[in-house]
Amino acid sequence: GQQLNQSPQSMFIQEGEDVSMNCTSSSIFNTWLWYKQDPGEGPVLLIALYKAGELTSNGRLTAQFGITRKDSFLNISASIPSDVGIYFCAGNSGTYKYIFGTGTRLKVLA
Amino acid sequence: KAGVTQTPRYLIKTRGQQVTLSCSPISGHRSVSWYQQTPGQGLQFLFEYFSETQRNKGNFPGRFSGRQFSNSRSEMNVSTLELGDSALYLCASSVSTGTKNIQYFGAGTRLSVL
Numbered sequence: 001g002q003q004l005n006q007s008p009q010s011m012f013i014q015e016g017e018d019v020s021m022n023c024t025s026s027s028i029f030n031t032w033l034w035y036k037q038d039p040g041e042g043p044v045l046l047i048a049l050y051k052a053g054e055l056t057s058n059g060r061l062t063a064q065f066g067i068t069r070k071d072s073f074l075n076i077s078a079s080i081p082s083d084v085g086i087y088f089c090a091g092n093s094g095t096y097k098y099i100f101g102t103g104t105r106l107k108v109l110a
Numbered sequence: 111k112a113g114v115t116q117t118p119r120y121l122i123k124t125r126g127q128q129v130t131l132s133c134s135p136i137s138g139h140r141s142v143s144w145y146q147q148t149p150g151q152g153l154q155f156l157f158e159y160f161s162e163t164q165r166n167k168g169n170f171p172g173r174f175s176g177r178q179f180s181n182s183r184s185e186m187n188v189s190t191l192e193l194g195d196s197a198l199y200l201c202a203s204s205v206s207t208g209t210k211n212i213q214y215f216g217a218g219t220r221l222s223v224l
Contacts, residue, residue, distance in 0.1 A: 003152055033213070042116075042215035045214060100155075
């Protein structure tokens with residue numbers, strides 16, 4: 001099935017460091033969503049983006065809708081141990097069908 | 111407001127059996143989507159229902175089917191189970207506001223096929 005390119009695939013960081021990840025698509029999207037998933041649980045919505053260039057924050061998380069509408073970025077500032085998990089991007093082109101990224105597995109070293 | 115509820119949380123079946131998973135969406139949400147999540151393939155879209163009608167369908171064999179009831183609750187059925195059907199099955203409900211359509215996920219049903 002179709003998936004978005006998400007990078008990096010995984011990363012180990014020290015507590016307190018900032019984290020950046022991105023998602024790219026060959027198609028233009030109208031909506032970008034970012035989710036976090038803990039083991040054995042469903043993804044939890046973090047941030048939703050609706051127009052090109054939009055920059056939205058949720059606490060220590062900031063996400064941006066790329067101006068080409070084919071990419072999106074998520075930044076986590078001052079990471080803490082509970083940021084551990086898998087982060088997914090998802091894009092939608094208005095068809096009610098979301099395409100998901102391959103995920104970024106984040107591990108935070110205390 | 112209660113979130114998306116999926117039952118059961120865990121299931122163990124054997125090859126050849128069939129299984130039915132249930133999803134109750136967030137109150138007021140009329141769209142329900144189903145996804146299969148495996149370590150190798152990530153999140154793969156199965157199908158989406160709105161007002162009891164299937165609107166979108168992913169690239170899965172006909173053994174995977176679903177339906178939605180008038181109260182927006184949805185069920186997913188997999189017949190003639192195969193080992194490769196072992197996965198976390200996620201349901202997401204959404205409501206559209208203009209061009210905004212956000213999906214909220216349930217905790218999933220972990221299906222193991224032996």
